[in-house]
Amino acid sequence: MIRRRDLVRNKHFENGFGVSLRHSVELFRRSKPILIIILLVLTVVSIVGKLDAQTTPVKTLRIRKGQSSILVRGILRPRAKQLYRLSGRAGQRLRVRLVSSRSSFEAFDAVLWVQSRKYYPGNKDTLLLEGVDRHGMTDWSGTLPITGEYEVIISNPDVSDHPIRHSVHYKLEVEIE
Secondary structure (H helix, E strand, C coil): CCCHHHHHHHCCCECCCCCEHHHHHHHHHHHHHHHHHHHHHHHHHHHHHHHHHCCCCEEECCCCCCCCEEEEEEEECCCCEEEEEEEECCCCEEEEEEEECCCCCCCCCCEEEEEECCCECCECCCCECCCCCCCCECEEEEECCCCEEEEEEEECCCCCCCCCCCCEEEEEEEEEC
16 A cells, blocks of 8 residues: 655655656656646637627618608727618618717717618719718718618717727717618
8 A cells, every 4th residue: 555655755646647647747747848838829719709709780670551760879989880770762861870878078989881782873883872971970961862771870989099988978869761
């Protein structure tokens, strides 16, 4: 029978796999760089997975019969986007307006774009509707060129190099006639 003091004196402990403690420690010392590389790879894979999961959320706007407008409230984290979809018919007039839902003294950095989900006649280089600024805006109105789905994209972009970023509380007013 092996006594504990013999094991301590010889430093010859065995784990459940028949490998001595001394051998296990030596194996760990040799494989430290490999373990570090494996941990780094797992960390990168985890981060990439989280970035993929942060795709732009999509919400569908449905304007009820008898109504011509809808008001949506939301919060955008820094560098985030929110996408709203709505259906419209060619010739309808659409107006979208983005305003802060907080005090007028709060910095409001959000912008919006309005686009068709399909290319339309006379405009084959962009999905943006006529009059929509490529850098974003807070108010747009125009006539829908085709029948189909349209998207309103709201973004809280970086507007400076300042390290402090803040969430934006907004109201989106959508009117369609």
